[in-house]
Amino acid sequence: MWAPDAHTVELHLPGEERLVDMVPVPGGWWTAPFDLEPGTDYAYRVDGSPNRPDPRSALQPDGVHGHSRTVDPATWQWTDQDWEGKDLRGSVIYELHVGTFTPEGTLDAAISRLDHLAELGVDIIELMPLAAFPGKTGWGYDGVALWAVHETYGGPEALARFVDAAHSTGIGVCLDVVYNHLGPSGNYLSVFGPYFTQAHHTPWGEAVNYDHDGSQQVRAFVIDSALRWLRDFHVDALRLDAIHEIKDDAAAADPPQPHVLAELSDAVAALSAELCRPLSLVAEADLNDVGVITPTDEQPPAKAPSLGMTAQWADDVHHALHARLTGETQGYYGDFAEAGAWAKAYGRAFLHNGTWSTFRERNWGAPVPEDTDPRRFVVFGSDHDQIGNRAVGDRPSTSLDDATLAATAALVLLSPYTPMLFMGEEWGTRTPFQFFTDHEEEDLARSVSEGRVREFAGFGWDADEIPDPQAAETVDASRLRWDELNEAEHIRMLAWYQALTALRRDLTWSQRTAWPQVEDINGVLTVTYEDIVVATNLSGQERPAPALTTVLLSWDPVDDAAPSLSSGQTLIARR
Numbered sequence: 001m002w003a004p005d006a007h008t009v010e011l012h013l014p015g016e017e018r019l020v021d022m023v024p025v026p027g028g029w030w031t032a033p034f035d036l037e038p039g040t041d042y043a044y045r046v047d048g049s050p051n052r053p054d055p056r057s058a059l060q061p062d063g064v065h066g067h068s069r070t071v072d073p074a075t076w077q078w079t080d081q082d083w084e085g086k087d088l089r090g091s092v093i094y095e096l097h098v099g100t101f102t103p104e105g106t107l108d109a110a111i112s113r114l115d116h117l118a119e120l121g122v123d124i125i126e127l128m129p130l131a132a133f134p135g136k137t138g139w140g141y142d143g144v145a146l147w148a149v150h151e152t153y154g155g156p157e158a159l160a161r162f163v164d165a166a167h168s169t170g171i172g173v174c175l176d177v178v179y180n181h182l183g184p185s186g187n188y189l190s191v192f193g194p195y196f197t198q199a200h201h202t203p204w205g206e207a208v209n210y211d212h213d214g215s216q217q218v219r220a221f222v223i224d225s226a227l228r229w230l231r232d233f234h235v236d237a238l239r240l241d242a243i244h245e246i247k248d249d250a251a252a253a254d255p256p257q258p259h260v261l262a263e264l265s266d267a268v269a270a271l272s273a274e275l276c277r278p279l280s281l282v283a284e285a286d287l288n289d290v291g292v293i294t295p296t297d298e299q300p301p302a303k304a305p306s307l308g309m310t311a312q313w314a315d316d317v318h319h320a321l322h323a324r325l326t327g328e329t330q331g332y333y334g335d336f337a338e339a340g341a342w343a344k345a346y347g348r349a350f351l352h353n354g355t356w357s358t359f360r361e362r363n364w365g366a367p368v369p370e371d372t373d374p375r376r377f378v379v380f381g382s383d384h385d386q387i388g389n390r391a392v393g394d395r396p397s398t399s400l401d402d403a404t405l406a407a408t409a410a411l412v413l414l415s416p417y418t419p420m421l422f423m424g425e426e427w428g429t430r431t432p433f434q435f436f437t438d439h440e441e442e443d444l445a446r447s448v449s450e451g452r453v454r455e456f457a458g459f460g461w462d463a464d465e466i467p468d469p470q471a472a473e474t475v476d477a478s479r480l481r482w483d484e485l486n487e488a489e490h491i492r493m494l495a496w497y498q499a500l501t502a503l504r505r506d507l508t509w510s511q512r513t514a515w516p517q518v519e520d521i522n523g524v525l526t527v528t529y530e531d532i533v534v535a536t537n538l539s540g541q542e543r544p545a546p547a548l549t550t551v552l553l554s555w556d557p558v559d560d561a562a563p564s565l566s567s568g569q570t571l572i573a574r575r
Contacts, residue, residue, distance in 0.1 A: 004028025090510030121501025135438025142183025288365025
């Protein structure tokens with residue numbers, strides 16, 4: 001255990017009511033005089049502090065404030081020896097929140113829905129954060145035990161079972177990880193060492209220390225954690241939350257060091273070669289800068305350093321599509337209300353490519369080079385943020401008709417990018433996905449609830465309508481209603497999604513790397529590839545169909561002899 005400034009460290013073994021003096025070794029590390037058996041509860045006392053969990057704890061059976069428990073991954077039973085991995089680029093990703101995906105809210109319960117996802121055509125499941133966080137329910141982005149799997153979800157063995165089962169159905173697993181901050185409750189890292197620095201600040205407070213005194217071990221703490229998910233849990237990819245809030249000026253040091261994310265990319269590449277299967281890193285970044293996906297040994301094309309990520313999220317595509325379909329212009333959607341915004345963003349991943357952003361009140365982003373593989377951008381019509389960070393967590397299905405939802409699906413799944421779906425959208429669920437927490441501390445709970453009201457002030461939403469994140473009914477309202485699949489309208493929507501993913505496979509869509517021609521004329525959105533055209537009519541009246549030879553798929557029936565675009569029609573055809 002690393003505690004470089006400690007004078008004494010004691011190992012507490014509650015099962016034996018025993019305290020053991022740990023022995024200091026070079027580098028600020030402390031070691032116990034004997035090994036602990038798997039399943040042993042333990043904690044540390046640093047310079048006489050109360051019991052604190054191990055920063056590298058694999059399991060917190062009694063929550064983030066309690067003792068840690070040892071886990072031996074070598075005892076887990078795996079059946080995925082023939083798994084060859086998945087290339088994330090061009091895969092169909094499916095984002096889900098374990099706690100609300102099923103009524104039980106566990107990883108084991110989620111296994112029972114893997115056949116549904118396989119039939120849907122999902123290639124990779126993206127699990128929202130599993131690192132242990134305070135309370136029983138939450139989104140997971142306030143995790144504090146970054147090496148542990150949240151006990152309410154089933155703990156580390158349940159994650160291993162889930163990954164093994166997913167691989168048996170041909171589906172890869174991506175884990176959402178948060179390395180830009182820790183949550184406010186149960187965060188004891190500062191007891192052990194300089195894990196945080198006041199040199200940088202984030203929306204959550206002090207930044208994680210990636211570039212000041214003691215940062216070498218902090219960087220190792222994060223990188224080792226990431227590699228462990230990929231190696232010990234057989235996970236195929238990691239999605240890195242909000243990397244623009246990972247503050248690292250190490251490149252300006254003497255001697256300069258690589259950015260921590262570039263170091264992580266190189267470490268993951270080495271592990272991939274060792275394991276002989278593809279491993280991917282996906283960055284959530286609002287930088288609009290392809291330096292994020294530029295190989296670490298190449299010069300960055302713009303401002304961001306070359307980070308070597310496999311892919312990055314392209315929020316601009318979502319925002320432009322949402323504004324075009326809904327007409328919403330509040331908050332950051334205001335930038336996407338201008339004429340041509342959808343065509344520009346959809347055609348080259350970024351609306352802001354060095355241009356003025358009214359929302360940010362400055363120029364933003366940089367152009368995407370023409371030779372960039374579009375599959376290195378992840379796009380979506382819905383995700384946890386864009387739904388959950390609305391006042392009442394309402395999905396597009398509550399305000400858009402089914403024809404427009406069908407158009408969204410086609411424009412995402414047959415985009416040139418890597419598509420991602422959010423749980424339940426495939427059948428047009430009406431279930432909201434609201435923001436929920438389970439903090440024990442009254443002051444913190446009140447602060448979170450009040451913060452939600454302030455956050456939405458710029459969107460003009462009614463504060464009285466915002467659900468209380470701490471209320472049990474908020475999380476209950478967010479659980480998927482699988483019984484909707486018995487209703488005709490939802491059956492039709494699911495069949496549409498399945499048909500779109502089947503068409504992707506038939507057309508080997510995941511291997512395509514060409515950028516399309518994109519037009520938005522007279523209410524008709526048209527995406528034209530060399531051999532395929534995708535068109536949707538939002539005009540409210542019948543329009544001529546684009547030049548085509550054979551209709552491959554359409555939301556409503558079409559007359560093959562004289563195809564046209566009825567109002568609300570979406571079709572995919574050969575040119």
